[in-house]
Amino acid sequence: MSAVWHPFTQHGLGEPIPQVTHAEGAILHTVDGRRIVDAISSWWVTTHGHCHPRIVAAMREQAERLDQIIFAGWTHQPAEDLAQGLRAIMPEALTRVFFSDSGSTSVEVALKMALGYWTARGEPRHRIVVLEHSYHGDTIGAMSVGARGVYNQAYAPLLFDVATVPFPSPGHEQATLDALERACADGAAAFIVEPLVLGAGGMLFYPAHVLAQMRAICAAAGVLFIADEVMTGWGRTGTLLACEQAGVVPDILCLSKGLTGGAVPLAVTMAIEPIFEAHWSTDRARMFFHSSSYTANPLACAAANANLAIWRDEPVLERVAGLAARQAAGLSTLATLPGVTGARAFGTIIALELGGNAAYLSELGPRLLAFFRDRDLLLRPLGNTVYVMPPYSITPSDLDRVHAAIGEACAVLAG
Known part of the structure; x- marks a missing residue:
């Protein structure tokens, strides 16, 4: 057995x-x-x-040079190359690249970035706004911003409260936009959304113009917009990012899954410069407190660099x-x-x-x-x-x- x-x-x-x-x-x-x-x-x-040959070869070559190194206060070339490669193909406003290990952890990072941003600014914003039927992962923060139900009912005591807006089903899009506008007016910290396609929620689709309107509402209210493109990124919806189809640039972007072509686990959370600057200080107590032992693992970064090369060359x-x-x-x-x-x-x-x-x-x-x-x-x-x-x-x-x-x-x- x-x-x-x-x-x-x-x-x-x-x-x-x-x-x-x-x-x-x-x-x-x-x-x-x-x-x-x-x-x-x-x-x-x-x-x-x-087992794409280019990705396998990149990992094999990297394994003979450097397998793992602490990333807190240290760096390595595969991570530096990957960060620059992502900046070259992702929206220009997303200037900072934070590494983690999976889609769930990229979401956890995004939520902590958002709350840390408002804390650093001295503004008491803590509420996260989410979309009905959404799914963002199985760690505690990711479950909290996902739909409540069979996935997480046993863990309800661990989950924090969120504001939920209805899914923009056909003919009811305005109800979604109105609910989001009300939630943002209440001083929300961030709105997190799966752009255009809700995956585990049932492969639910909604149109690009609704995504664009949701982004505009958040921008008008000064609410951070988090795009969870863990599943929708890397071509799944027909473009590199689903956000492209709506002309949307998020404040925070979560990427994983196809980041390495699917070969090994790796994730990134990309952020606009003001979010990084809010954590920048000579005060060590204001640093961004998040990491894992395998942050920016060199083997995974090598695989991701090979994936970027495939996107560039093929x-x-x-x-x-x-x-x-x-x-x-x-x-x-x-x-x-x-x-x-x-x-x-x-x-x-x-x-x-x-x-x-x-x-x-x-x-x-x-x-x-x-x-x-x-x-x-x-x-x-x-x-x-x-x-x-x-x-x-x-x-x-x-x-x-x-x-x-x-x-x-x-x-x-x-x-």
């Missing part, structure tokens, strides 16, 4: 847990010889494909556009099938519901998971919400397999 306790896994159900031995592109190979199509980028992280956005077109074409067929509702696409992502309204603990969820697993596909529905978010390197034939299996599931399971 394995001693491993897996995340988001109810071991009491006795579901099989395949063991993967190696991977390449969009394909996973298991110990029993199966060829699995990774249709969700291994939890949304793998952009260019598994036609990544052309691949993104091609994948988006194939996804949309597949969705057009799936949308016509009985039992399918809410068929939608955004960039390289498609999603739909089977069997009615979305519900994370839908009894259909485990059946769908098993159905796809038995067909050698890595698809992990969010309850009865089925979504496809593959690496950009997936072949047309493998993507067709994924779409066909979803169609088969509609016929077999959704009736």
Whole structure:
């Protein structure tokens, strides 16, 4: 019996847990010889494909030179190169790069930056404003600014209060904007949002003009705007950042997942200069108190630098556009099938519901998971919400397999 306790896994159900031995592109190979199509980028992280040669080579070379070094008061070239590389492709106003380890910790850093900014200014602003159905991670601060429910109900005593504005569902966008304006008028510290796509909340999409209006409301009220692009960044919505589609530049930007091409954990929180300056002082008590042992790990930074090189040297956005077109074409067929509702696409992502309204603990969820697993596909529905978010390197034939299996599931399971 394995001693491993897996995340988001109810071991009491006795579901099989395949063991993967190696991977390449969009394909996973298991110990029993199966060829699995990774249709969700291994939890949304793998952009260019598994074991990309340039990323693997960069980590191998770095491992022979420097594996790890404390980053408090020390530095190394991979981190310096990565910070400059990010500044070159991210919005010009985001001048500072703070390293951490995961999407959740990048959000924790963002929240602490925001509160530290107001504290340093001598203004008592503590309330964080969030969007309904949002998800920002599983650490305490990240859970606090996410939707309350099955993900975190056991930990409610640990979570801090937030102001929640309704999701801008079609026809109800103004209610969102009005609620945000009221929350900002009450002297909020920051508004945190997943731009254009809410991931774990059910792959919920909203239009760019709403994001732009939300940003304008925050700017008018002097409320810091935090964009959590952990999932939406690195091309998932069709552009490098989702914020680009709304002409939005956040005050604080969270990046992870595709930052290293999905190869190893790394995250950054980028901030505008006034936030850094608020912490700058000759008083040691005003420093930014956050770190981890592996902040800016050199191996991870080397992987991220290789990812930036791929974005510079290769036609990544052309691949993104091609994948988006194939996804949309597949969705057009799936949308016509009985039992399918809410068929939608955004960039390289498609999603739909089977069997009615979305519900994370839908009894259909485990059946769908098993159905796809038995067909050698890595698809992990969010309850009865089925979504496809593959690496950009997936072949047309493998993507067709994924779409066909979803169609088969509609016929077999959704009736």
